[in-house]
Amino acid sequence: MPILGLGLHLIVAIFFAVHAVRTGRPMYWLLILFSFPLLGSIVYFAAVFLPHSRLERQARQAGHALQKKLDPGRDVREAREAFDLTPTAHNQMRLAAALLDNGQTAEAVAQYEACLQGPFAGDAGVILGAARAQAAHGRPQAAIGLLEQLQAKQAGYRPEEVGLVLGRAYAAAGRQEQAGAQFAMVAERFGSIEARVELALWALAARDEALAQRELKEIGHARRHMTKYTLDLHRELFKRLDAATGAR
Template sequence: MPIFGLGLHLIAAIFFAVHAVRTGRQMYWLLILFSFPLLGSIVYFAAVFLPHSRLERQARLAGHALQKKLDPGREVREARAAFDLTPTAHNRMRLAAALLDSGQTAEAVAQYDACLQGPFAGDAEVILGAARAKLADGQAEAAIALLAPLQERQPGYRPEETGLALGRAYASVGRQAEAGAQFAAVAQRFGSIEARVELALWALANREEAVARRELEEIGHARRHMTKYTLDLHRELFRRLDAAAGVR
């Protein structure tokens, strides 16, 4: 029985080690995972795997949506206060993310640009955040310059978010074939509502009727089975889709 238990610990450690390598994590994680198979796996799950999982992202989006309704400026106020008190790279990243989430894109870009010059310049989270801020601020070419190398170097890092952001950036500069390829790849791999809506919007805009019809049918089926809360969470996404499809 102890041997069996040890085997499970090693299997978990190997699984997380593969994840660490594929997502470009620091190699010290491999030392931790194999030196302390059980404890190392628990730490890696809590510190790395869960915060970047799709489940955590959905929970984060739901939490942000609720907080925006109750107190729209709270996160920016708290992040700015923390940065003013202790101007560390971590607090600057927090402030940049809060500014982007609140729609203050120009200041978010400035804060992320400062992060890109600091010790976390090569950090995938900083690069993705900076690219999203630049895209939201109308700097699609600058976003592509960050996202394309990130996707190539670290294909396992938040592939759904990276692919969607890169697809939107390509579409913004008229590189429609590349945009469609990104949306199609993400929709096929993850099948999320966000990915399917982006693919449907691209197909409608580019007169890809077969793709548009297929995606609209899939999305329509999913919408009929969504709860009121889920529909409200995706309200803006569906508003864009209905407008593009001519639905009233």
């Protein structure tokens, strides 16, 4: 039994080691995982794997959606009060994110641009937030510049999310071939429903019938097996797909 337990710990450590290599994590994680198979795996799961997983992101999105329904301006109000009281870089980043989430894109762009001039200019979260703000404000080319820089320098930071935002920015900028390549890469690597829908929408717009039908078949299969909660979480995404396919 002890040998079986050790083998299981090693399998888990190998799984996380593969994840660390694929997502560009520092190599010291491999030393931690294989020197302390059980403890190292627990630490990696809590510090790296869970915070960047789709499950954690979906739970965060659901919580934000519920809060916005109950009190739409709460995040912005609290963030602005905190920044006015203590104008630190951290509070400015919080305000910028709240403004973007609330659709106040012009002010969000301004706040993120200020963040990019401060001590957190190289922070991956700030760069991604600034890119999302630029894209939402109708400046896809500015978003592309930030995201390409982020992918080149910090490839392991939220690669699925960065890839999707970059793909949408390419599409908005009229760079359709690059948009398709980005969506295809994300869909192949992660296989998430969001990536598949974006790829299907791109294929429909590009009149790539074979690719569109392949993705629509996969999406339809996944959609039929989704829970009500998951369907509701992706409601806006499926609205876009249904509008593009003429579904009722």
